[in-house]
Amino acid sequence: MNPALQGLVTIILGVGGCIGYFYFSNIVLDRFIFPATGPQAGRNINRANQVRPWLFLAPALLALGIYLAYPVIATIWLSLTDRDLGGAFVGLANYRQMFSEPKFWEAMQNNILWLVFVPAMATVMGLVIAQLTDRIWWGSIAKSLIFMPMAISFVGASVIWKLIYDTRPLGSEQIGVLNALYLYFGGAEPQTWLTIPFWNSFFLMIVLIWIQTGFAMVILSAALRGIPEDTIEAAVIDGANPLQIFFKIKVPQIMGTIVVVWTTITIVVLKVFDIVYAMTNGQWETQVLANYMYGKLFVGIGDWGVGSASAIIILLLVSPILVWNVYSASKEMK
Secondary structure (H helix, E strand, O other), X not given: OOHHHHHXXXXXXXXXXXXXXXXXXXXHHHHHHOOOOXXXXXXXXXXXXXXXXXXXXXXXXXXXXXXXXXXXXXXXXXXXXXXXXXXXXXXXXXXXXXXXXXXXXXXXXXXXXXXHHHHHHHHXXXXXXXXXXXXXXXXXXXXXXXXXXXXXXXXXXXXXXXXXXXXOOOOOOOOOHXXXXXXXXXXXXXXXXXHOOOHHHHHHHHHHHHHHHHHHHXXXXXXXXXXXXXXXXXXXXXXXXXXXXXXXHHHHHOHHHHHHHHHHHHHHHHOOOHHHHHHOXXXXXXXXXXXXXXXXXXXXOOOXXXXXXXXXXXXXXXHHHHHHHHHHHHHHHO
16 A cells, blocks of 8 residues: 555544544443433433543553553563573573673763763753843744754754764865864864764764753743743842843742753653764763663664663663653642
8 A cells, every 4th residue: 555545544544533432432421321311310420520531541541551551561571581591580680680791881871971961051051042042133043943953853963963073084075074173273183083982972962962952942931931020120120130130030930940851851861872873883982771772682682681671770760750850840830
């Protein structure tokens, strides 16, 4: 079947199936399970209204159960078994093996480095840009340009930045912008930036900061616009300068939003895979947890036990931040 036609049929069946489900499930609920007739009519109507929201949630809960809960449970089980032994239960042996591997600790060290640098830089840059673009007449255009990288996939962004870091032999024309600038300002010879240990991780981080700054800017710009003008006017009357207004009036009032943005980017950092895989594939000491997990699961013969154990480590690291993010968001809405 033609892919376009197949997509159209899928959309029609999906939308039609949802409409049919909601229509017929309500008919069954109102006519057969809790009919609004007889002496129990009022009680049945109340019960039907209590059940009705769950009818709407049921497809989503089913999907979450199949595509989220089941994989998590299956991954936990795989992390406690050895597939080479026919799926025999081995307890924490996979975790002990994982903790004994230098590559795992390299990945942990790099992830910590990413966690310290990327959320901080993306949030701070997003906040500063949001403040500055609100003060210029072409601010909307500037925001659109800065937000544009969010529309690019991580792999697409990696390809763009890999060209920026590209290295050609000395004497050849440098197509990599960074090497061209480096030589222009007196560099002796082109550098292979992505192979320099420690610093290459920062070159990879720049890609994610470039993408996430637009996200931080949009959210924080909306928060800044929501600050009551009365507080700013009062600060101006009291003689506060622009820096004092920004740091002592505006930032404290949007601190909840800053925390939400920070933690959201932190979750993205903990799961980062595409950038590292596309640019270095974890070589030259750039390994991160998701890349380590992928290598264990799908490269070579595949060590599913250790790979699943590393996936659980990522889950354990992400979960508290995710819970805090949801809590902060709900608190902010109140």
